[in-house]
Amino acid sequence: MTLTVEALSVTLGRTPVLQAVTGLRAAPGEVTALIGPNGAGKSTLLKAIAGLVRYHGEIHLETQDLAGLAHAERARRVYYLPQESTTRAALSVFEAVLLARRTTHPARGREDLERVERLLHTLALTPLAERDLGQLSGGQRQRVAIAQAIVREPQVLMLDEPTSALDLHHQLQVLAWLQATAREQSIGVIIAIHDLSLAARFADHLWMLGAGGRVCATGTPREVLSAARLREVYAIHAHVEWPANEPPRVTPLAALNPLGGVEL
Numbered sequence: 001m002t003l004t005v006e007a008l009s010v011t012l013g014r015t016p017v018l019q020a021v022t023g024l025r026a027a028p029g030e031v032t033a034l035i036g037p038n039g040a041g042k043s044t045l046l047k048a049i050a051g052l053v054r055y056h057g058e059i060h061l062e063t064q065d066l067a068g069l070a071h072a073e074r075a076r077r078v079y080y081l082p083q084e085s086t087t088r089a090a091l092s093v094f095e096a097v098l099l100a101r102r103t104t105h106p107a108r109g110r111e112d113l114e115r116v117e118r119l120l121h122t123l124a125l126t127p128l129a130e131r132d133l134g135q136l137s138g139g140q141r142q143r144v145a146i147a148q149a150i151v152r153e154p155q156v157l158m159l160d161e162p163t164s165a166l167d168l169h170h171q172l173q174v175l176a177w178l179q180a181t182a183r184e185q186s187i188g189v190i191i192a193i194h195d196l197s198l199a200a201r202f203a204d205h206l207w208m209l210g211a212g213g214r215v216c217a218t219g220t221p222r223e224v225l226s227a228a229r230l231r232e233v234y235a236i237h238a239h240v241e242w243p244a245n246e247p248p249r250v251t252p253l254a255a256l257n258p259l260g261g262v263e264l
């Protein structure tokens, strides 16, 4: 199911955070990376799609206007995993993932248990299955939260900086797995992410937001990422390379001051 966003505006308190954000599209089976500087409005955009903040504008899943859905139905179809998840419930990893499944799907006994087992295995979480959530490291908790999100099988899965607490091994593992999951289950995966090399490598499509909550560019990584655009949107001097037999590389070299010089 293709998600589309047209003429979306969000005001928080008295601050207009997103202003007429338009022309965004996230296709099933694809990974869309949402990029942009701190405070651009990435989290707010994802929350608006999830229906967690008030907005003006049109957010559709195919022909269905999401504003027309009851809250529970919207949450079943479009799931948002926040930047910081604060689950401290006295549950084991296995129980937490099983419980997440039960929030969106009727109980199926053995089938559910096997599904959770497979998922934990895929995310290399099996050794932690019996561990309480409170006894996990930040990165382990982040991987469990991702397992909880995916087990719900939403049509659109939004993850807010899902790799921020992960070591390099687990960043690659989680992003490769999200990409495979998007393809296999034909869901739209949208990830807010700061690492532009990873965004270029794993995303099919980019949404780039700039200061003041405006859309600066959308398209394939090659269409969106260029040294000139990174200078304009992030105020950095960067190399953007597309080597033939290796993943793309975005190397930030220097922060620029407002006059375009290098900051000391």
Ligand SMILES: Nc1ncnc2c1ncn2[C@@H]1O[C@H](COP(=O)(O)OP(=O)(O)O)[C@@H](O)[C@H]1O
Pocket: 012, 013, 014, 015, 017, 036, 037, 038, 039, 040, 041, 042, 043, 044, 045
């Ligand atoms: N509750 C709020 N009231 C007023 N302004 C807010 C509120 N929450 C966030 N903002 C502002 O909205 C802007 C966008 O925030 P956010 O969506 O979290 O950005 P990002 O995720 O891109 O870093 C920021 O300028 C932030 O200060």
Ligand SMILES: [Mg+2]
Pocket: 042, 043, 044, 083, 160, 192
């Ligand atoms: Mg954010």
